[in-house]
Structures are given as structure tokens and as C-alpha cells.
Amino acid sequence: MARLVLCALLTALALVSPAPGAAAEFPAKPIELVVPWATGGRADIIMRLFAASAGKQLPHPVDGHTLLAATVGANVIRPLTASLPYRYDSFAPVGQITASTLVLASKADRPWKNLAELVADAKKRAASPTFGCPYGVMPHIAMIAVGRRGGVDFKIVPQQGDGPSVTAVLGGHIDTIIGSPAAILPHLKTGDMRALATFGEARDPALSEVPTATEQGFPVVAAPWTGLAAPKGTPPAVLARLRQTFEAVMKDPEFVAGMDKLGERVMPIVGDAFAARWKQDQEQWEEPAKTLRK
Amino acid sequence: VSVLDGLAQGFAVALTCQNLLYCFAGVLLGTVLGVMPGIGPVAGIALLLPATFALPPASAIIMLAGIFYGTMYGGSTTSILVNVPGEAASVITCIDGHEMAKRGRAGPALGVAAIGSFVAGTVGTVGLMLLAPPLMRVALRFGPAEYTTLIVFALVVLAFLARSSTLRGLLLGAFGLLLGTIGLEPMSGHGRYTFGLPDLFDGVGFVPVAMGLFGLAEILDRAATPGRTEVVRGRLTQLWPGRADWQRAWRPILRGTGIGFLCGLLPGPNAVIASIVSYGVEKRASRRPEEFGHGAIEGVAGPESANNAAASGALVPLFALGLPSSPPTAVLLAGFLIHGLQPGPLLVQQRPDVFWGVLASMYVGNAMLLVLNLPLVGLFVRILRVPDVYLLPAVVLFCMVGAYSVANSLTDVWVMVGSGLFGFAARRLGFDTAPIVLALVLGPALETALRQALIISGGSPAIFVTRPLAALFLALAAALIVWNALAALRHRRPAAALIADTPGGV
Numbered sequence: 182m183a184r185l186v187l188c189a190l191l192t193a194l195a196l197v198s199p200a201p202g203a204a205a206e207f208p209a210k211p212i213e214l215v216v217p218w219a220t221g222g223r224a225d226i227i228m229r230l231f232a233a234s235a236g237k238q239l240p241h242p243v244d245g246h247t248l249l250a251a252t253v254g255a256n257v258i259r260p261l262t263a264s265l266p267y268r269y270d271s272f273a274p275v276g277q278i279t280a281s282t283l284v285l286a287s288k289a290d291r292p293w294k295n296l297a298e299l300v301a302d303a304k305k306r307a308a309s310p311t312f313g314c315p316y317g318v319m320p321h322i323a324m325i326a327v328g329r330r331g332g333v334d335f336k337i338v339p340q341q342g343d344g345p346s347v348t349a350v351l352g353g354h355i356d357t358i359i360g361s362p363a364a365i366l367p368h369l370k371t372g373d374m375r376a377l378a379t380f381g382e383a384r385d386p387a388l389s390e391v392p393t394a395t396e397q398g399f400p401v402v403a404a405p406w407t408g409l410a411a412p413k414g415t416p417p418a419v420l421a422r423l424r425q426t427f428e429a430v431m432k433d434p435e436f437v438a439g440m441d442k443l444g445e446r447v448m449p450i451v452g453d454a455f456a457a458r459w460k461q462d463q464e465q466w467e468e469p470a471k472t473l474r475k
Numbered sequence: 476v477s478v479l480d481g482l483a484q485g486f487a488v489a490l491t492c493q494n495l496l497y498c499f500a501g502v503l504l505g506t507v508l509g510v511m512p513g514i515g516p517v518a519g520i521a522l523l524l525p526a527t528f529a530l531p532p533a534s535a536i537i538m539l540a541g542i543f544y545g546t547m548y549g550g551s552t553t554s555i556l557v558n559v560p561g562e563a564a565s566v567i568t569c570i571d572g573h574e575m576a577k578r579g580r581a582g583p584a585l586g587v588a589a590i591g592s593f594v595a596g597t598v599g600t601v602g603l604m605l606l607a608p609p610l611m612r613v614a615l616r617f618g619p620a621e622y623t624t625l626i627v628f629a630l631v632v633l634a635f636l637a638r639s640s641t642l643r644g645l646l647l648g649a650f651g652l653l654l655g656t657i658g659l660e661p662m663s664g665h666g667r668y669t670f671g672l673p674d675l676f677d678g679v680g681f682v683p684v685a686m687g688l689f690g691l692a693e694i695l696d697r698a699a700t701p702g703r704t705e706v707v708r709g710r711l712t713q714l715w716p717g718r719a720d721w722q723r724a725w726r727p728i729l730r731g732t733g734i735g736f737l738c739g740l741l742p743g744p745n746a747v748i749a750s751i752v753s754y755g756v757e758k759r760a761s762r763r764p765e766e767f768g769h770g771a772i773e774g775v776a777g778p779e780s781a782n783n784a785a786a787s788g789a790l791v792p793l794f795a796l797g798l799p800s801s802p803p804t805a806v807l808l809a810g811f812l813i814h815g816l817q818p819g820p821l822l823v824q825q826r827p828d829v830f831w832g833v834l835a836s837m838y839v840g841n842a843m844l845l846v847l848n849l850p851l852v853g854l855f856v857r858i859l860r861v862p863d864v865y866l867l868p869a870v871v872l873f874c875m876v877g878a879y880s881v882a883n884s885l886t887d888v889w890v891m892v893g894s895g896l897f898g899f900a901a902r903r904l905g906f907d908t909a910p911i912v913l914a915l916v917l918g919p920a921l922e923t924a925l926r927q928a929l930i931i932s933g934g935s936p937a938i939f940v941t942r943p944l945a946a947l948f949l950a951l952a953a954a955l956i957v958w959n960a961l962a963a964l965r966h967r968r969p970a971a972a973l974i975a976d977t978p979g980g981v
Contacts, residue, residue: 354618
């Protein structure tokens with residue numbers, strides 16, 4: 182029940198600010214890295230890799246400061262769809278570790294070759310195609326945004342994750358899945374599924390033949406990122422040191438190799454550029470997410 | 476590559492000194508974690524995951540898979556000995572397993588559970604090796620509508636397998652479903668009946684409720700009826716299942732294996748469903764259904780085989796499609812990914828050493844588990860010779876630690892104590908509380924499937940009868956109700972008897 186723990190943890194974090202003067206002896210105390218997700222999950226594994234590498238970069242193995250594993254889902258989308266005591270700007274972004282793309286795919290025997298055909302067909306038949314993904318997450322909101330652009334009412338069949346969504350698509354129970362390439366790629370390779378669109382700014386290198394949603398006339402860019410944030414009010418000197426360490430970790434060959442094994446590309450964005458990304462996501466998703474607010 | 480070539484290659488991987496060691500470490504840890512309440516396969520694999528970082532991929536997966544199927548062996552031990560289920564799939568084993576122990580037959584119960592688990596684990600591995608791809612194509616047709624009706628069928632079976640009357644079984648099953656609605660609802664994450672308490676957001680946990688309703692209630696009951704256990708100790712003679720036991724147990728073991736393997740292909744709490752369906756089938760098939768609930772060995776042999784076969788079955792979607800169908804296989808998938816492996820249709824081509832090595836290690840691991848568990852039977856049975864003044868407080872402590880350790884939550888300990896008091900009162904009033912626990916586990920799965928099915932059908936319930944498999948399960952459920960009603964009429968029982976307590980209830 183990650184979500185819940187998440188709220189509680191984030192509330193606690195927003196209240197914690199390092200004592201004045203912490204910058205001088207930084208990092209004098211162990212840094213606590215809070216990963217509000219299930220043990221063994223994707224975020225947990227990435228953060229373990231990060232902590233292992235950061236330990237080498239810092240004078241002390243680990244060091245009373247708290248850092249938070251941040252994702253677009255938890256830090257931007259979730260505050261838009263639920264009443265939480267924090268919002269996208271309640272934290273100080275440190276850096277982006279990785280970003281992936283979203284893929285929309287259907288079973289290979291369905292008539293559509295791409296997103297544009299799917300939308301045209303749904304309009305012609307006045308149908309509401311179903312899609313699978315967890316409720317209220319970025320993929321869900323991205324499909325709401327696409328539906329508005331195309332004038333089609335896509336119907337979500339909420340799933341517990343990408344795995345169950347793929348199962349439901351392969352079994353013919355739902356029309357499409359929108360999710361991460363990791364879950365979908367193997368079934369594209371075997372020819373059981375067909376990718377209809379990706380949602381990056383540009384085409385995904387692993388799916389170079391699949392046009393983006395923007396190319397197909399639906400300008401929706403959804404690139405779920407994972408990164409690191411510090412509590413708001415962290416002294417600038419400490420933040421600078423953190424960002425410096427962060428950059429060093431991103432260049433650590435061992436860390437990059439570990440991420441590579443997981444199938445994750447390291448795509449570092451540090452400091453203000455990362456903060457700008459949070460703001461951009463906030464602005465893009467605020468409007469479509471309103472329909473989910475209860 | 477033919478299956479035999481593959482298997483030869485697999486054994487070459489699995490039988491190296493190093494991999495035998497990791498396999499043994501995995502199944503040993505699995506057995507220990509299975510015996511300990513509160514820590515099941517999910518927590519076990521997740522905790523050990525970091526320890527496998529440095530291992531070669533095949534060794535790591537061999538060990539992690541060993542933990543997974545090893546926990547299924549351990550789960551029955553505490554169910555039989557002290558009426559505390561080690562994990563959800565062993566709740567059913569409490570019913571007849573603990574009754575056997577009370578009658579001085581803990582040895583045969585533990586023995587038949589270990590051998591049934593071995594048969595199921597081995598046959599299940601054969602099934603996984605030979606039938607994974609074709610079975611998976613069939614299993615994929617199993618959508619939300621089919622899943623909904625299967626759970627409805629399991630719930631109906633549940634009401635009839637309770638030792639108290641059907642009406643009471645239905646009542647407590649419904650209560651369990653209601654308990655299951657507490658927490659964040661599974662579709663959109665809105666809180667229900669949480670009173671704003673963060674501890675309730677995750678719902679009422681299965682472990683504290685099971686520990687209370689079974690473990691603590693049993694202790695209170697025993698403490699309130701002195702002298703009962705003395706009888707047991709005096710008769711604790713037979714250590715192994717005898718000839719007559721095997722004659723009664725072999726068919727349930729084989730049927731349980733088949734039922735468990737097929738249920739294992741399905742998503743969600745598949746091992747729980749497997750154990751319930753197996754118990755129901757055995758009670759129907761038996762010539763002595765009246766013995767069920769009072770120490771029938773079939774009631775241990777069937778469900779214990781079923782939950783082990785379900786563990787093998789659950790690996791089918793993972794190996795054939797790379798899709799985890801239940802929480803333990805999801806953490807196992809994380810184990811694959813950490814080592815740069817993507818299980819699924821391509822694994823057997825890309826990494827035949829891992830694919831066949833893990834399969835071969837499962838034969839080895841199941842044999843190890845048998846060798847490991849049979850001598851333990853004698854040791855475990857001796858626990859029953861411990862006088863009540865020491866044993867009972869130890870079990871209470873065991874339950875408290877178990878309830879606490881799931882989420883390091885004191886609230887869970889209070890839930891356990893509350894469930895214990897409730898369970899004690901319910902027993903005294905002649906209610907069998909097993910339906911509460913099982914319905915609590917099945918409830919969220921039922922809700923998710925039901926709502927998904929209705930979204931897909933646009934709100935029309937016709938989806939449950941127009942899809943053939945779904946209609947079949949509903950028909951089976953209806954047939955079971957009618958069959959029982961007719962049986963009750965034939966015996967010309969007055970209506971009041973339906974509500975009356977059956978003698979010897981929990």
C-alpha cells in the first residue's frame with residue numbers, strides 16, 4: 182500500500198528542514214534516503230544502486246539528512262488527483278535519474294495499425310475503446326488528454342500494474358494497454374502485440390518505427406521520470422553539494438552498468454532544469470487530471 | 476532443442492556444487508520462513524533479493540525460486556500442530572490437520588502433507604516444463620468475468636465446507652467479505668471505512684486476523700477446557716501415515732495436484748482458491764464426508780498438495796509470458812530483472828542455461844525438501860508433548876510476533892487480539908470461523924474482477940452468463956446449492972436444524 186505510506190512520509194518530510202548550520206559539517210550525519218515504494222520494486226532497486234554509488238562519492242559512507250526518491254506520479258500527478266498536504270513545488274528537486282516513455286499497444290489481431298487509426302475507427306463506430314493501466318496514474322491521464330484531442334471517450338479498465346494489463350490485452354479482454362516499454366517490448370518482438378504510439382518528445386530508440394502521439398496529431402508528451410528530491414528549505418550550500426554528488430553518481434560506470442542491467446537508461450537532468458520539468462508536467466496535467474478529482 | 480536435451484543441460488547447471496548449495500539454502504530458508512507466521516514467500520524473496528546481487532543469474536534464480544516453493548512446505552506445520560496457519564493457503568489445513576493432531580495423529584498429518592507437497596511440486600514442475608505454452612493460451616481466455624464467477628463458486632464451496640451449518644458459513648463468509656472492503660479500494664484508491672486512520676488504509680490484514688481467529692482463539696478455548704489435551708498426549712503413538720492412511724490419501728493428493736496446478740495459472744490468491752476447491756472436491760468425493768472437520772486425512776492431503784501445485788502453476792505465466800500473476804511471482808520477476816533477465820517467451824532461446832537450470836533445480840529442490848521435512852516430523856510432533864503451561868503462552872507469543880512482524884505495526888497486534896476474542900466467542904456459539912479469513916483474502920480479488928467485468932460489459936451483468944466458462948462456474952455454484960438443499964430435504968430435517976450447531980464444531 183505504497184500510496185498511503187507515501188502520503189504519510191511526504192507529510193513528515195515536508196515538515197522536516199535541516200537545522201541551520203548543517204551546511205558547514207555536511208555530510209556529517211548519515212543521509213536517510215526514503216523510498217516510499219514496495220521493497221523489490223523498480224524504484225527500490227534503482228535507489229539501492231544509487232545509494233551504493235553515492236556511498237563511494239561522499240566522505241562518509243552514508244550521511245541525519247533526508248532525501249526522497251521522487252517520481253512524476255508521486256510528486257506531480259498524485260497531488261493533482263487526491264487531497265494531499267503537499268504539491269509539486271513542496272520539495273527541492275535534486276536531479277532526474279531516468280525517464281522512460283509510455284507505449285500504447287494492442288493485440289496484433291486488432292484492426293488498427295496506429296493511434297490515429299484507433300481514434301478514427303472509434304469515431305466511426307461511436308465506440309469507447311478500453312485501455313488498461315492503474316487508476317489515476319500518468320498513463321491514465323495521458324489517455325484522457327488523447328481522448329479529448331481526438332474526441333473519443335477512452336474507457337479505463339483499472340489494472341494493478343503493467344503485467345495484468347498485458348495479460349488482459351493478450352487475452353482479448355481489453356483493447357489496449359498504455360504502460361512501460363519493459364512490459365510490452367517482449368510481446369512486440371514475438372509479434373503478439375502491436376505498438377500504436379509512444380509518448381515521448383521524440384521517437385523511442387528501441388521503438389524507432391513507432392510514431393509518437395504528437396506525430397499522429399495528438400500532442401501529448403508523457404515521460405515518467407524517477408529522480409531525487411530534498412526537503413524544501415534545504416540550505417543552498419547543502420543542495421549544491423547534493424547536486425554535485427548526484428552528478429558524480431550519474432557518471433559512475435558501476436551505477437550506469439547496474440541501471441543498464443535493469444533496462445533503464447540513465448538520463449540525468451540536474452538542478453533547475455529538473456525543477457523546470459516538474460513545473461512543465463504540473464501545467465500539462467493539471468487540466469486533464471481535474472476529471473479524476475473527487 | 477528437445478525437452479530431454481534441455482533438461483540434460485538444465486541438470487548440468489543445477490547439479491554443480493555451487494548451485495546445489497544455493498538450491499539447498501533457498502529451500503531451507505523457504506521452509507523456515509513458511510513455518511514462521513507472518514513471513515510468507517513475498518517478504519522472504521524480497522528480503523533475500525539484495526543478497527543475490529553478486530551471484531551468477533542462474534544461481535540467484537535457483538535460490539529465489541527455492542524460497543518460493545519451500546514456503547509452501549512449511550506453511551502446513553503450524554496449522555497442524557497449533558492451529559496457526561503459516562500462510563493463507565494453509566488455513567484449510569487447520570480444519571482437519573489440527574483435528575488429527577488433537578486425536579494424536581499429528582505425525583501422519585505432517586507426513587502426508589510433506590509427501591503430498593513433494594508429489595505436487597514434482598508433478599507441477601513436469602507440467603510447467605511440458606505444458607506451459609499451450610496451457611497459457613487457454614489461461615489467457617480467463618478474463619475478469621470468468622475470474623469473478625470462479626471466486627463466487629469458491630465462496631459457495633466455502634460456505635458448505637464449514638463445520639457449522641451452511642447458514643452460519645454463509646453469514647461468516649459475508650462478514651469476511653465486508654471486512655475485506657476496509658481500506659483503499661482496489662480500483663481507484665479511495666479510502667473506505669478507514670476513519671482517517673492510516674493504519675487501516677491497507678485494510679485489515681490476513682495474518683493478524685488468521686492468527687487471532689485460529690491461534691489465539693484455540694489457546695483461549697483450550698485454557699477454558701482443561702484436560703482435553705491430556706487425552707492427546709496419552710495417545711501420541713503413531714509417527715507415520717499407515718497403510719490405511721495412504722489408501723485414503725493418494726487420490727486426494729493426485730486430485731489436489733491437478734486442481735492446484737490449474738488454479739495456479741490464474742491471477743491473484745490462486746493458492747488459496749486451490750486449497751478451498753480441493754477441500755470441497757474431497758468432501759464431495761469421499762465416502763465418509765461426515766469425517767471431514769473431525770480429522771479426515773483427505774482434508775490435509777488434498778489442500779496441501781493443491782497449494783504446492785499452485786506454486787508451480789503460478790510459474791507458468793511467468794515463464795511462458797513474463798507476466799507475474801500473484802505477489803510472490805511479482806517479486807520473483809524483480810529477481811529476474813535485477814540480473815538482466817527478462818522471463819517470457821524469449822528466455823528459453825536467450826538464456827537456456829537459466830531456463831532449464833531453474834526447472835531442473837526444482838526437481839532437485841523438491842527432493843531436498845522431502846528429505847529435509849520428513850525427519851522434522853518427529854521433531855515437530857514432540858512439540859505437542861510440551862505441557863500446556865509452557866506451550867500455550869509460547870503460541871500466544873508466536874502469534875503476537877507474527878502479527879507484528881508483517882508491517883511492524885502495533886495496530887496489527889490489537890487486531891490479532893480482537894480477532895482472538897471474537898473467534899473464542901464464535902466457537903463457543905458454534906460458529907466455524909474459517910470462512911471469515913478466506914473470504915477476507917478473496918474479497919478484494921472478487922471486487923476487482925467484478926468491477927473490471929462490468930466496465931468491459933458496459934454495466935451489463937449478462938457477461939457472466941454469455942461467456943461459457945463464466946456460465947459454467949455459476950452453474951456449478953447453483954448446482955452445489957440445490958444439491959445441498961435437496962440433501963437437507965431428503966433427511967427431512969426441520970428448518971430449525973439448518974441453523975443448529977453440528978456437534979463437535981470448532
